[in-house]
Amino acid sequence: MLEQFLAQLVNGLTLGVIYALIAVGYTMVYGVIELINFAHGEIYMLGAFLCVTFISALGIPFYPAIALAMLCCAAFGILLDIVAYRPLRKAPRLAALITAIGMSIFLQNLAMVIWGSRPKPFAQEAVPAYLKLTAVDVAGVHLTWLQVFIFAVTIGMMGGLYLTITRTRIGTAMRALAQNKTAAALMGINVNFVISFTFALGSAMGAVAGVLVSVYYNTLSPTMGYVAGVKAFAAAVLGGIGSVPGAMLGGVVLGVAEALGAGYVSSLYRDGVAYAVLIAVILFRPSGLLGRAVIDKA
Amino acid sequence: MKRKGWLVACIAVAALAFSGSHAFADVIRIGCASPFTGALAPYGDNVKAGVSMMVEEVNAKGGINGSMIEVVYMDELCDPKEAATVSASIARDDTIVGVVGHLCSSAHLAALPTYVRHGIPVISPTATSVTISDQNRDRKGLVWAFRDVYRDDFQGMFLARYAVEKLGLKRIAVFYENNDYGIGLKDAFEKKAKELGVEIVGEEAYVKGTPDFTPQLTKLKAAGPDGLFISGYYNEGALIADQARKVGLDVLKFGADGFDNEDYLKLAKDAAEGTYLTVPFLASEAGPAAQEFMTKYRERFGREVDYMSANAYDAAGILLRAIEQAGPDRAKIREYMASMDTPEKGYAGVSGLTYFDANGDAQKPAFVKMVKGGKFVPAEQLK
Numbered sequence: 302m303l304e305q306f307l308a309q310l311v312n313g314l315t316l317g318v319i320y321a322l323i324a325v326g327y328t329m330v331y332g333v334i335e336l337i338n339f340a341h342g343e344i345y346m347l348g349a350f351l352c353v354t355f356i357s358a359l360g361i362p363f364y365p366a367i368a369l370a371m372l373c374c375a376a377f378g379i380l381l382d383i384v385a386y387r388p389l390r391k392a393p394r395l396a397a398l399i400t401a402i403g404m405s406i407f408l409q410n411l412a413m414v415i416w417g418s419r420p421k422p423f424a425q426e427a428v429p430a431y432l433k434l435t436a437v438d439v440a441g442v443h444l445t446w447l448q449v450f451i452f453a454v455t456i457g458m459m460g461g462l463y464l465t466i467t468r469t470r471i472g473t474a475m476r477a478l479a480q481n482k483t484a485a486a487l488m489g490i491n492v493n494f495v496i497s498f499t500f501a502l503g504s505a506m507g508a509v510a511g512v513l514v515s516v517y518y519n520t521l522s523p524t525m526g527y528v529a530g531v532k533a534f535a536a537a538v539l540g541g542i543g544s545v546p547g548a549m550l551g552g553v554v555l556g557v558a559e560a561l562g563a564g565y566v567s568s569l570y571r572d573g574v575a576y577a578v579l580i581a582v583i584l585f586r587p588s589g590l591l592g593r594a595v596i597d598k599a
Numbered sequence: 600m601k602r603k604g605w606l607v608a609c610i611a612v613a614a615l616a617f618s619g620s621h622a623f624a625d626v627i628r629i630g631c632a633s634p635f636t637g638a639l640a641p642y643g644d645n646v647k648a649g650v651s652m653m654v655e656e657v658n659a660k661g662g663i664n665g666s667m668i669e670v671v672y673m674d675e676l677c678d679p680k681e682a683a684t685v686s687a688s689i690a691r692d693d694t695i696v697g698v699v700g701h702l703c704s705s706a707h708l709a710a711l712p713t714y715v716r717h718g719i720p721v722i723s724p725t726a727t728s729v730t731i732s733d734q735n736r737d738r739k740g741l742v743w744a745f746r747d748v749y750r751d752d753f754q755g756m757f758l759a760r761y762a763v764e765k766l767g768l769k770r771i772a773v774f775y776e777n778n779d780y781g782i783g784l785k786d787a788f789e790k791k792a793k794e795l796g797v798e799i800v801g802e803e804a805y806v807k808g809t810p811d812f813t814p815q816l817t818k819l820k821a822a823g824p825d826g827l828f829i830s831g832y833y834n835e836g837a838l839i840a841d842q843a844r845k846v847g848l849d850v851l852k853f854g855a856d857g858f859d860n861e862d863y864l865k866l867a868k869d870a871a872e873g874t875y876l877t878v879p880f881l882a883s884e885a886g887p888a889a890q891e892f893m894t895k896y897r898e899r900f901g902r903e904v905d906y907m908s909a910n911a912y913d914a915a916g917i918l919l920r921a922i923e924q925a926g927p928d929r930a931k932i933r934e935y936m937a938s939m940d941t942p943e944k945g946y947a948g949v950s951g952l953t954y955f956d957a958n959g960d961a962q963k964p965a966f967v968k969m970v971k972g973g974k975f976v977p978a979e980q981l982k
Contacts, residue, residue, distance in 0.1 A: 305817060305818070305821050308817045308846065309814055309817055309818075312811070312813040312814050312817060312846075315813075316811050316813075410636060413636065413640065418636070418640030418641050418643075418644055419641040419644070420834050420862060420866060421865075422865045422866050422868070425868065443845070443846065443847060445845070514810065518810045518811070518838055518841070518842075519838075519841060519866060519867075520810065520834070520837070520838060520866050522638070522834075524638040524808075525810065527808070528809060559814070560813070560814040561814075563803075563814035563815050563818070564814045564815075564817060564818050567804075568803040568804050568805060568814070568815045568818070569777060569804045571806070571809075571814070571815075572809075
């Protein structure tokens with residue numbers, strides 16, 4: 302019994318940290334410009350496809366290919382902001398939201414045109430062999446080095462992100478923007494630059510998540526971003542949208558709730574259990590697990 | 600000046616339309632409704648490959664009585680709502696004389712009422728749901744929907760017999776996709792398996808779209824099965840096979856025709872080894888015409904033929920023969936297809952001889968293949 306529980310916990314944690322990695326992208330953009338970037342899931346998908354393309358078409362090794370995919374996605378995040386969201390900065394929030402959904406559909410279909418609609422396996426030959434070996438196998442907990450790698454990368458990136466936000470000038474500027482965009486601009490902060498930086502950071506982390514998922518499951522498809530995006534969005538809301546530690550916690554809670562829900566309640570209610578947790582949290586803590594209650598400026 | 604410009608434009612358009620109508624009189628249009636975008640686009644792509652090959656071959660030989668065949672591809676995302684819309688637009692378009700589709704049972708069921716009401720003959724290459732046989736008649740009792748594939752109940756029972764008689768399984772865990780196909784297949788399988796004295800030790804469901812199946816597999820593993828029946832399609836099937844190995848569920852795996860695609864091998868890699876699957880089309884059992892088709896397919900698309908493409912190729916062939924024999928008229932085409940009810944009047948295609956029973960269902964044999972050395976190879980057949 303305990304063995305099964307531990308195994309389910311590991312299943313949930315692996316899923317959860319990946320949700321967390323995508324969720325921070327949502328939450329940061331929301332924190333800074335109050336936009337729910339529904340195209341974020343597609344950037345995650347692009348990260349995976351770019352990485353595979355770099356490996357198979359250009360022969361770049363695994364780790365540099367991830368780094369390159371991160372860079373490309375960061376640039377792409379900035380481009381997305383400039384093309385789709387910047388012109389609507391002063392428009393009603395609903396307009397930007399609809400544009401985001403439009404971009405999501407557009408990017409999905411663009412990927413289908415470029416890479417075809419069939420799901421592809423990850424370029425396994427490029428993945429270092431040790432990642433496939435078992436790291437821990439005790440009392441039902443079966444961990445591969447790949448899972449350890451996923452945990453390590455996630456924790457490392459989260460730590461780095463936390464330091465960036467709290468200890469650097471640009472992080473301070475991001476927080477200032479989140480408080481009040483106009484006042485921040487008056488203080489001499491280059492608002493568009495900070496927003497671009499936020500998109501770049503969130504997109505790079507999304508790209509890493511995309512690569513990790515496609516290596517872990519050995520599959521990538523142009524539509525993979527949709528479900529992941531919805532889940533990550535839910536995780537961001539669960540943690541308190543706008544809060545970075547909240548997104549991390551929300552992702553992990555959602556992943557574990559899903560795994561335990563599927564394992565102990567019913568597999569058909571897997572998503573149901575996850576969303577029930579979300580609803581319960583929002584009912585009793587409307588600002589999410591770690592979100593602060595904000596007084597709306599309007 | 601401006602007004603004159605308009606007049607010229609109008610005349611030009613009218614002239615174009617007129618010349619167009621002349622040109623189009625030599626064209627016969629058929630519809631092909633399947634998912635061409637969205638998550639199920641790869642499956643729609645298989646169907647399109649088969650249909651387009653058949654139509655191109657007919658056109659290369661000069662078409663039907665001098666008329667070229669044109670296929671109108673209609674995307675329905677395998678979504679019942681979209682399928683209903685697509686069928687309505689086909690009904691409005693008088694130039695479409697018949698339809699190859701739909702791919703998914705759920706979509707096919709949603710589109711059926713429109714076809715039946717408006718009298719449009721339709722032939723599905725892949726929709727296996729049992730319910731279709733009850734809903735494809737109009738008020739006069741005429742069957743409008745045909746299919747060139749066996750039904751879920753047949754396949755499910757066949758698989759159960761195979762699992763018991765050939766694979767010797769005693770305790771089977773079932774993992775099914777929560778849709779018409781997955782449930783229909785699973786129900787038929789379980790009923791027959793229980794009759795044969797097999798214990799169904801666990802039953803879990805999954806919803807299309809999630810890449811993670813480890814919680815359900817961990818639970819199934821705890822039930823200690825000796826075989827895992829995956830009732831779904833190859834995309835998820837490959838992930839399930841791979842993850843089953845990761846959670847330590849190393850048992851014999853088997854699935855149905857939804858598994859039949861090379862991508863299953865590519866995505867599941869080593870975990871695919873030893874998977875058994877039923878198919879309506881088996882290369883080694885197919886005749887010379889099929890071998891030729893397979894070679895052409897490989898050259899054209901750079902991948903091996905899957906049963907969806909083979910069935911779609913034949914379904915289009917059946918529709919085109921009906922058009923050739925009966926003329927481009929919806930009611931006459933239906934009549935001709937309904938009359939293909941004996942082996943003598945059947946259609947000899949690459950997937951074997953097809954003729955329809957009173958429900959419009961083709962009587963197709965099932966074959967079994969397995970994965971060995973990273974390839975699909977014929978398995979021992981059930982007599």
